[in-house]
Amino acid sequence: xxxxxxxxxxxxxxxxxxxxxxxxxxxxxxxxxxxxxxxxxxxxxxxxxxxxxxxxxxxxxxxxxxxxxxxxxxxxxxxxxxxxxxxxxxxxxxxxxxxxxxxxxxxxxxxxxxxxxxxxxxxxxxxxxxxxxxxxxxxxxxxxxxxxxxxxxxxxxxxxxxxxxxxxxxxxxxxxxxxxxxxxxxxxxxxxxxxxxxxxxxxxxxxxxxxxxxxxxxxxxxxxxxxxxxxxxxxxxxxxxxxxxxxxxxxxxxxxxxxxxxxxxxxxxxxxxxx
Numbered sequence: 001x002x003x004x005x006x007x008x009x010x011x012x013x014x015x016x017x018x019x020x021x022x023x024x025x026x027x028x029x030x031x032x033x034x035x036x037x038x039x040x041x042x043x044x045x046x047x048x049x050x051x052x053x054x055x056x057x058x059x060x061x062x063x064x065x066x067x068x069x070x071x072x073x074x075x076x077x078x079x080x081x082x083x084x085x086x087x088x089x090x091x092x093x094x095x096x097x098x099x100x101x102x103x104x105x106x107x108x109x110x111x112x113x114x115x116x117x118x119x120x121x122x123x124x125x126x127x128x129x130x131x132x133x134x135x136x137x138x139x140x141x142x143x144x145x146x147x148x149x150x151x152x153x154x155x156x157x158x159x160x161x162x163x164x165x166x167x168x169x170x171x172x173x174x175x176x177x178x179x180x181x182x183x184x185x186x187x188x189x190x191x192x193x194x195x196x197x198x199x200x201x202x203x204x205x206x207x208x209x210x211x212x213x214x215x216x217x218x219x220x221x222x223x224x225x226x227x228x229x230x231x232x233x234x235x236x237x238x239x240x241x242x243x244x245x246x247x248x249x250x251x252x253x254x255x256x257x258x259x260x261x262x263x264x265x266x267x268x269x270x271x272x273x274x275x
Contacts, residue, residue, distance in 0.1 A: 005240035007032035008225075009068035011059050014042035015160065015256075016195030017074030018263035020103065023218030024072070025245065027226055032244040036063055036273070039251035043156070044077040045127025052127075056082035057090060058275055064095055069238045072225065073102045076124060076193055076217075080104060080133035099235065103217045104133050106224040107191050112142035114189040114213040119146050121180045123204075124193030126151045134193060148187060150180035152197075159196040162262050169203055177207040189213040199262065248273040 008031050010021045021035055038044075038059050044052050056078040063071050073079045079102030086100050111120050122134045129151045138147045154172040163169050181187060190212060192198060198216040205214060229236040247270035249256040260268045 005032050005242070005244070006067050006069050006238050007034045007244070007246065008239055009033075009060075009063035009066070009071035010035045010074050011038075011056070011063060011071060011078065012036075012073075012075040012195065013038050013044040013055070013077060015039070015259050015263045016156075018260055019195050019198050019216075020072070020074035020218045020221050022264050023222040024225055027219075027222040028229075029243055030241045032240045032242055032246075034063065034066055034068060034246045034248065037247075037249045037251075037256060037270075038275070039249045039256060040275075041250065043125075043127075044075065044081075045125040047127070049081045049131075052077055052081040053085055057086055060086060060100055061090075061095070062273070062275065064098055069098050070235055071098070071100045072221065073100060074195060074221070076103060076128045076133075076195065077131075078102070080128055080131035101225070101228065103195070103221050104193075105137055106220050107193075107215060107217050108134060108137040109141055110220055111189050111191055111213075111215055112138060112145050114215065115145060117186040117188045118144050119148065119184045119186040119188065121183070121187045121190040122147060122149045122193045123152050123155075123176060123180060123190060123197060124149065125156065126153055128193050134191065146184070148180060148183040150176055150183070152176040152194075155200060156194065156196050159199050159262070160259060164199055165203060169200070170206070173200060173203045174207045177204060181208075187212065189215065191215045192217065196263075247271065250275055 060071050083102040129149045135147045138145050158169050247268045249270050253270045253272050256270045
């Protein structure tokens with residue numbers, strides 16, 4: 001399906017990538033965007049590296065078929081388990097002129113500049129924690145920084161059910177935050193390593209000392225994308241600029257539209273796409 005333009009593609013296994021898209025659209029509203037959510041096969045977090053790679057690669061190449069020259073993996077699991085293979089193996093062989101960027105590296109590059117103690121935390125899904133991607137990336141850029149991870153398995157269901165506050169939400173958020181801080185009370189910078197989690201940020205902050213930096217991925221990725229397009233004017237020139245936003249889901253569009261409003265902050269009208 002060719003959209004007749006060259007939009008910037010944004011991919012996620014479900015809804016969370018819409019928080020990243022929101023930040024990108026706010027910062028760079030002039031570009032065209034197409035969002036692709038593989039909701040029919042979500043969640044990715046409990047799947048193997050091989051399965052996540054296959055699903056992500058398939059979705060990325062469908063975005064290429066839609067005319068996208070540049071694709072953002074707005075999904076921590078896809079960035080952790082598939083990005084490097086796609087960049088190093090698939091693009092050189094099959095799409096050498098196209099680019100795929102992720103969300104983990106930009107966030108990790110920044111977190112090392114925010115910590116004074118050298119102790120940072122990551123709140124993430126089981127899949128992202130088990131991949132150790134943040135530990136590996138931080139080790140590349142900041143060998144002196146120690147990364148402490150805490151899986152928060154209940155947070156995604158809370159957000160997707162629009163339970164963004166209340167006693168139950170506070171209980172699960174407080175428990176995970178305290179488990180992270182118990183690993184090292186010197187932690188002074190924390191990455192929200194799932195694109196659902198920014199919607200819980202007001203609750204998360206209730207259980208953290210005010211001096212701790214809490215880093216959401218959306219604004220970071222948007223800033224880095226802006227910088228990338230400034231440094232690559234050839235790519236920026238290839239991306240169409242009419243301010244159009246198109247949404248696709250592999251599941252039911254009506255259900256996607258209802259949930260998408262929570263993450264994107266405005267109503268959307270999506271289209272079904274079968275892989």
